[in-house]
Amino acid sequence: MAHPIVLKGEFDISNVDELRRKLTKAEHAGNDDIVIDMRSVTYMDSSSLGTLAAFRKQIHPTGRRITLLIENPQLLRIFRITSLDKSFEIVSDSGTTS
Numbered sequence: 001m002a003h004p005i006v007l008k009g010e011f012d013i014s015n016v017d018e019l020r021r022k023l024t025k026a027e028h029a030g031n032d033d034i035v036i037d038m039r040s041v042t043y044m045d046s047s048s049l050g051t052l053a054a055f056r057k058q059i060h061p062t063g064r065r066i067t068l069l070i071e072n073p074q075l076l077r078i079f080r081i082t083s084l085d086k087s088f089e090i091v092s093d094s095g096t097t098s
Helices: 016-027 046-062 073-081
Strands: 005-011 034-044 066-069 089-092
Touching (some): 016 034, 046 066
Parallel strands (some): 034 066, 066 089
16 A cells, blocks of 8 residues: 555645645545544545546546545544545445545
C-alpha cells in the first residue's frame, strides 16, 4: 500500500489546486489503492468535494480503490448528504461507514 495522502486544515477554492496536485501525485505514484487521510481536515467546500469526485471518476477505470479516513462528524455528514459516501470507501473512528 502506498503512503497515504495526508490532508490538514481547510480545503476551499483558495487551495483546491494544492489538493489537485496531491491527488495527481498519488495517481502517478504507482498502482496501489489510494488512501486519503482526512482526519485533520476541518472544512471542505464544494470545489474540494468536486475535486475528490472528479478524481474518483478518473481513477475508477483503473480498478484502484480510494479510501478516505475521516473522523470529523461534520465532514462525514457532508459526504452523506451529497451521497459521496457511496462513491468512496470511508473509514471513521467508529469503523468503516461505507
